[in-house]
Amino acid sequence: MIKTYVTLIALVLACNSSYAQFSTAVLGNTTTNDNVGIGTQTPINKLSVLTNNLGGISIKGNSGTYQGSDFFIGRTSTSPVVGYSPCIQFGEESTIYGALIQSHQGQFQFFNAAESGWHESLRITAGGLVGIGTSTPDCSLTVNGSFKVFTNNNSNYFLYNAADVVLKFSERGTGGRAIVHDFDNRLTLNYNGDFTGGTLLGKYAFFTENASGTSFLSNGNLAIGTTNAHGFRLAVNGNIRAQEIKVEAGPWPDYVFKPTYKLPSLTSVKAYIDKNQHLPEMPSKTTVAKNGVKLGEMNKLLLKKVEELTLYLIRQQEEIEKLKSAVNKKYRANN
Known part of the structure; x- marks a missing residue:
């Protein structure tokens, strides 16, 4: 095998260095000046090989492990080559060590x-699109299967494995499954809490999870410690601590102090309490246990009751003053 390589190289070098000023045709092979032609009498390169449709240059082993085609360049109709396209083949298909490069209609x-x-x-493709694992790329790079991009000796990487996008930057942590096409056709960010620092969306929308519960944002509603906001903009399963809470509620019950307001009599209020065991207009114990309390509405009702109570006290004080005046008047009359 080595002898074959040496002989071919020596032939090319000899033709290149001799600058022969003659032309000899033997079975279609020609040497003209410093060009060598095989199958042509007008070689235009240092070595020109002309075939009809098929054929080319091949180097083969002739015995044992190395028997078979080691290198071929030319045209062949053997699959997978299409339409006698030019190709370069290394090794043989049957050896499972073979590789082949083909040029066909402008694509490799x-x-x-x-x-x-x-x-x-x-x-x-002829348009410059690259496909790995696919014969029909539709982007600058189309990959059929998983792919990985890494730097720093694989310490930092981007990995896609058909369902997950995995990220890692070693200087910031272990990373993990950043984006997952999850079950129930759900998109999951920070799958299983792989990024232990939580998930930040944009600049301020931050989500984290621990043993006390999970935060959710759905349809514009935020649920904290629960998966169901029950239609409210904010639902919290647990305690809330705040420096101030502003509730916009109206109309405010100042109308109680208007002269036209009809203050219920204490007799009717007592009758209502005896029957229902709670103040008029106030929710019952059962209603509160089932639906909770609306802070804005409850504050309005409580203020209304305080204002009504104030009117009762004012009227009572007026009655007391009248009684005191009558008693004093009678006392003076008797003394």
Whole structure:
């Protein structure tokens, strides 16, 4: 095998260095000046090989492990080559060590030998699109399967494995599954809390989870410590601590102090309490246990009751003053 390589190289070098000033035709092979032609009498390169449709240059081993085609360049109709396209082949398909590069209609195709035959591993289209694992790329780079991009000896990487996007930047932590196409056709960010610092959306929308519960944002409603906001803009399963809470509620019950307001008599109020065991207009114990309390509405009702109570006290004081005046008047009359 080595002898074959040496002989071919020596032939090329000899032709290149001799600058022969003659032309000899033997079975279609010609040497003209410093060019060598095989199958042509007008070689235009240092070595020109002319075939009709098929054929080319090949180097083969002739015995044992190295028997078979080691290198071929030219045209062939053997699958997977299409339409006698020019190709370069290394090794044989049957050895599973083979590889083949083909140029067809402006595109490059790269094949690897496998047990089931040639397998196309990469294609570059005439338009410059690159496909890995696919023969029909539709983007600048189309990959059929998983792919990984890494730096710093694999310490930092981007990985896509058909369902998950995994990120890691070693200087900031272990990273993990950043984006997952989850069950129930759900998009999951920070799957299973792989990013232990939580999830930040934009600049201020931050979500984290721990043993006390999970925060959710759905349909514009925020649920904290629960998965169901029950239609409220904010639902919290637990205690809330705040420096101030502003509730916009109206109309405010100052109308109680207007002269036209009809203050219920204490007799009617007592009758209502005896029957229902709570003040008029106030929610019952059962209602509160079931639906909770609306802070704005409850504050209005409480203020209304305080204002009504104030009117009762004012009227009572007026009655007391009248009684005191009558008693004093009678006392003076008797003394």
